[in-house]
Amino acid sequence: MPELPEVETTRRGIAPLVEGKTIVSVVTRVVGLRWPFPPHLGAILAGRTIYTVERRAKYLLLRCDGGTLILHLGMTGHLRVVSPRVPPGCHDHVDLVFADGSCLRFNDSRRFGALLWTSDDPALHPLLAGLGPEPFDEAMSGERLYRLSRGRKNAVKPYIMDQRILVGVGNIYASEALFRAGIDPARAAGRVGLVRYRRLTAAIREVLDAAIAAGGTTIRDFSDSEGRPGYFAIQLQVYGRTGEPCLHCGEAIRQRRLGQRSTYFCRFCQH
DNA sequence: CAACGGACCTGCCTGC
DNA sequence: TGCAGGCAGGTCCGTT
Numbered sequence: 001m002p003e004l005p006e007v008e009t010t011r012r013g014i015a016p017l018v019e020g021k022t023i024v025s026v027v028t029r030v031v032g033l034r035w036p037f038p039p040h041l042g043a044i045l046a047g048r049t050i051y052t053v054e055r056r057a058k059y060l061l062l063r064c065d066g067g068t069l070i071l072h073l074g075m076t077g078h079l080r081v082v083s084p085r086v087p088p089g090c091h092d093h094v095d096l097v098f099a100d101g102s103c104l105r106f107n108d109s110r111r112f113g114a115l116l117w118t119s120d121d122p123a124l125h126p127l128l129a130g131l132g133p134e135p136f137d138e139a140m141s142g143e144r145l146y147r148l149s150r151g152r153k154n155a156v157k158p159y160i161m162d163q164r165i166l167v168g169v170g171n172i173y174a175s176e177a178l179f180r181a182g183i184d185p186a187r188a189a190g191r192v193g194l195v196r197y198r199r200l201t202a203a204i205r206e207v208l209d210a211a212i213a214a215g216g217t218t219i220r221d222f223s224d225s226e227g228r229p230g231y232f233a234i235q236l237q238v239y240g241r242t243g244e245p246c247l248h249c250g251e252a253i254r255q256r257r258l259g260q261r262s263t264y265f266c267r268f269c270q271h
Numbered sequence: 272c273a274a275c276g277g278a279c280c281t282g283c284c285t286g287c
Numbered sequence: 288t289g290c291a292g293g294c295a296g297g298t299c300c301g302t303t
Binding site: 002003006034058072073074075076110112113127161163170171172173262 | 294295296297298299
């Protein structure tokens with residue numbers, strides 16, 4: 001999936017194409033993704049207008065009259081706006097069909113994505129209620145990372161990927177930010193000092209900001225809402241570069257597993 | 272609580 | 288060529 005920059009790129013891509021549109025019907029081709037779709041989804045959504053497309057963490061919020069559609073792209077989700085007459089391809093699981101003859105099509109091969117409906121404030125939804133601050137929010141700071149990490153023994157990399165601490169940092173950008181901040185990803189979160197957490201905060205922002213500006217990184221199969229791939233849009237300095245030279249010192253980039261996720265680092269530049 | 276492993280899925284790549 | 292095994296951008300849930 002999409003980490004935060006890819007979700008934000010998707011949001012910017014679809015917002016002008018779906019805001020103000022009225023849903024006339026919903027086509028589902030599977031019973032659900034990560035969870036079953038809400039029962040009577042078509043009846044719930046028909047006639048509603050999408051006012052805005054917002055993002056909270058890696059969730060997209062399609063705010064409608066009377067409620068909000070909550071989408072998560074999981075690992076492999078894509079959204080595109082097409083004509084409903086375009087034949088659906090493999091893993092095109094859901095179409096929201098609009099009154100003007102276009103539709104928002106949700107493709108997700110691994111089906112780790114989600115589509116939920118709430119008539120309440122989405123911020124209060126159980127999946128969103130416990131999320132930490134956005135990386136660019138002033139509530140996210142080196143002080144926060146330092147304070148919440150005291151006494152914690154798990155590695156700093158899974159710590160910054162914990163969406164309760166801050167949102168938006170996934171597996172790629174965690175390795176990238178820790179490299180830029182010079183912090184060993186395996187170091188216990190509770191043994192990283194305030195100065196280094198300030199540096200890490202800046203590195204997280206730099207990496208995410210560069211990726212958003214480039215229209216989403218990434219590798220492999222990410223594409224934006226018009227199907228344009230984001231490949232090589234930004235230069236990854238460590239992720240996926242096992243055995244290749246560190247861009248700072250030339251030593252071979254190493255790979256290890258932390259919290260069941262591949263982690264890339266330079267053992268000379270990171271401590 | 273915090274931390275960890277398993278689970279959910281499909282596709283792609285590697286190596287035998 | 289075929290097949291088993293491992294790995295992939297996420298995150299919830301149950302168990303220690």
